[in-house]
Amino acid sequence: EPEVTQTPSHQVTQMGQEVILRCVPISNHLYFYWYRQILGQKVEFLVSFYNNEISEKSEIFDDQFSVERPDGSNFTLKIRSTKLEDSAMYFCASSEWVTGAYEQYFGPGTRLTVT
Amino acid sequence: SQQGEEDPQALSIQEGENATMNCSYKTSINNLQWYRQNSGRGLVHLILIRSNEREKHSGRLRVTLDTSKKSSSLLITASRAADTASYFCATDETGGFKTIFGAGTRLFVKA
Numbered sequence: 001e002p003e004v005t006q007t008p009s010h011q012v013t014q015m016g017q018e019v020i021l022r023c024v025p026i027s028n029h030l031y032f033y034w035y036r037q038i039l040g041q042k043v044e045f046l047v048s049f050y051n052n053e054i055s056e057k058s059e060i061f062d063d064q065f066s067v068e069r070p071d072g073s074n075f076t077l078k079i080r081s082t083k084l085e086d087s088a089m090y091f092c093a094s095s096e097w098v099t100g101a102y103e104q105y106f107g108p109g110t111r112l113t114v115t
Numbered sequence: 116s117q118q119g120e121e122d123p124q125a126l127s128i129q130e131g132e133n134a135t136m137n138c139s140y141k142t143s144i145n146n147l148q149w150y151r152q153n154s155g156r157g158l159v160h161l162i163l164i165r166s167n168e169r170e171k172h173s174g175r176l177r178v179t180l181d182t183s184k185k186s187s188s189l190l191i192t193a194s195r196a197a198d199t200a201s202y203f204c205a206t207d208e209t210g211g212f213k214t215i216f217g218a219g220t221r222l223f224v225k226a
Contacts, residue, residue, distance in 0.1 A: 031212075033214070035214075035216075041218075042203070042216050042217060042218045042219060043158065043203065043205075043216040045213055045214055045215060045216070048212040048213060050212070055212040056212040056213040058213070091157060093158075102207065103148070103160055103163050104148070104160065104214065105160060106150075106157045106158040106159070106160070107157060108156065108157040109156075109157050
C-alpha cells in the first residue's frame with residue numbers, strides 16, 4: 001500500500017540553524033500538508049499546498065517557515081532560523097479529492113530537537 | 116477559531132468493553148475525521164464522516180455526527196489491548212485545506 005515517507009526520522013540542530021524536513025507524498029496525491037506536534041500536545045496545522053502554491057497557513061507558519069515542491073516527488077518544509085520552541089514532531093500529509101472530502105494520509109514524522 | 120475538543124481526556128477500560136470518545140467543535144464543518152496515534156508514532160486515519168452524514172461504521176468502529184450539537188462520537192466495540200492509543204478528532208471547515216485537531220483522548224485497554 002502506498003504511504004507517505006519522511007526523512008530524517010530525527011534531526012538535532014542548534015538554535016539559529018536552518019533545517020529542511022523532507023517528505024515524499026503518495027504519488028497520485030495533489031494536496032500536501034505540514035503539521036507539528038509539540039510533545040504531549042495536540043497536532044497543529046501549519047500549512048497546506050496545492051498546485052504549487054500555499055492554500056492555507058496558520059499563524060504558526062510565519063516568515064521563518066517556507067515550503068517547496070522542488071521536483072515531482074518531494075515536498076519540503078524549511079525553518080530558516082530555528083528556535084528552541086520549534087522542537088516538535090513534524091508530520092507531512094497528502095490527500096486526494098474523494099467525492100467531497102480529503103482523506104489525509106500522514107507520514108511517520110520527523111522529530112526535530114533544537115538545542 | 117474552531118477547535119475540536121475531545122472528552123474524556125483519558126479513558127481506561129478492560130479488554131472486551133466498549134470505549135466511547137466524544138468530540139465537540141465550534142463552527143460549521145465540511146467533514147470530521149478520527150485519527151489514532153500510538154505513542155511517539157504517526158497518525159493513522161480511521162474514518163471520515165461528511166457533514167451530511169449522521170453515522171458511519173468501519174469494522175469495530177462506529178462514528179456519529181450531530182451537526183446541530185456540533186459534536187461527534189467514536190465508539191470502539193469489543194476493545195482489545197492493541198487499541199491502546201490516543202484518538203483525535205479533526206475538522207475541516209474550508210474544504211480540506213485546513214484541518215484542526217482536538218487535544219485527543221488517551222485510551223488504555225487493560226488485558
